[in-house]
Amino acid sequence: MNSVTVRVPAKVNLQLAVGPLRDDGYHDLVNVFHAVSIFDEVTATAETGMSVRVEGESADQVPENGDNLAIRAALALARHAGRSYGVNLVIRKSIPVAGGMAGGSADAAAALVACNELWGLGLPLDDLLEIAADLGSDVPFALLGxxxxxxxxxxxxxPVEVSGTFHWVFALADGGLSTATVYAECDRLREATGEQVAWPRAGESLLTALRDGDAKALGGELANDLQPAAVMLRRSLARTLDAGREHGALGSLVSGSGPTCAFLAGSEAHAAELAASLRGAGVAREIITAYGPVPGPTVVQRARREGTG
Ligand SMILES: C[C@@](CO)(OP(=O)(O)O)[C@H](O)COP(=O)(O)OP(=O)(O)OC[C@H]1O[C@@H](n2ccc(N)nc2=O)[C@H](O)[C@@H]1O
Ligand SMILES: Nc1ncnc2c1ncn2[C@@H]1O[C@H](COP(=O)(O)OP(=O)(O)O)[C@@H](O)[C@H]1O
Structure with missing residues (x-):
């Protein structure tokens, strides 16, 4: 095969419980990830050398060099295989950049899956998960979906057991927030208020709501410890979240490190209605609907160049 195209979803965090700061600069978490139907596409084409091009939504904010997480993923995979493979990656972005929806991690996961097939490595998921964890904390989930x-x-x-499908509305903001800055602001706020930081625990009621497919119960359990920090760094998010509540969302929260806000609806029709109300309220750059959970990276096209392989 000369080229492999993989479609990969964004995520929203249903619960993000942030524990104390560790010595390595990271925080222990309970992070309930949920893959939603907003997709990037990554096409990997056999080539000598490594290159990347980014198209679509906010492409100008994504590096087209060795800093791109998808290229870093391809390099890590080649290193793991002990070979100097080459690849050209074309990334078509729909996932908001630096929006708290793990678009970079998604592209890295897609690149791992695409290059694993393109180079005929046949590595099992466990090996890819190990490589993914070195690339970033969110990349393993991006492989799983x-x-x-x-x-x-x-x-x-x-993995968590889920019944049925949940319907979401996302409010996309102008500009992004840096994940590291939001965690640092969370630490600063905790220190300023003298908050005792508890060991993070998964919410039992949240897991029950997911298992029962109960959107109303899930709406009441959504929680994000990074939300106060994100709102402190981007004050306008408070109004966006309020608007969701005022217009009947079953639950509202900042997605991960933000600034995207997520609103849970009771049905597809309710999501469409809520999206229209939020557009009318003018509280975000763009309002979109999506559903979850959806599967992780999926190969959507394989192509062979004529006269080769
Ligand atoms: C907050 C979350 C929620 O899913 O994602 P986003 O909402 O930004 O997408 C994640 O925890 C982000 O994961 P990811 O974006 O992969 O982070 P990494 O590259 O591993 O780390 C970037 C920086 O975030 C901070 N960080 C990350 C993970 C963690 N458990 N504790 C941390 O303190 C550290 O300052 C680290 O240097
Ligand atoms: N393939 C990629 N897609 C998006 N951002 C990328 C990529 N590679 C590197 N980045 C950089 O990573 C940062 C975080 O982007 P992203 O993963 O979209 O957001 P978040 O961490 O908020 O979920 C951005 O500032 C961007 O410049």
């Missing part, structure tokens, strides 16, 4: 609890930095995953 669905709904899962992440512990440690968020890289140790246990």
């Amino acid at each position: 669905g709904t899962a609890v992440g512990t440690g930095r968020g890289e140790r995953l246990t």
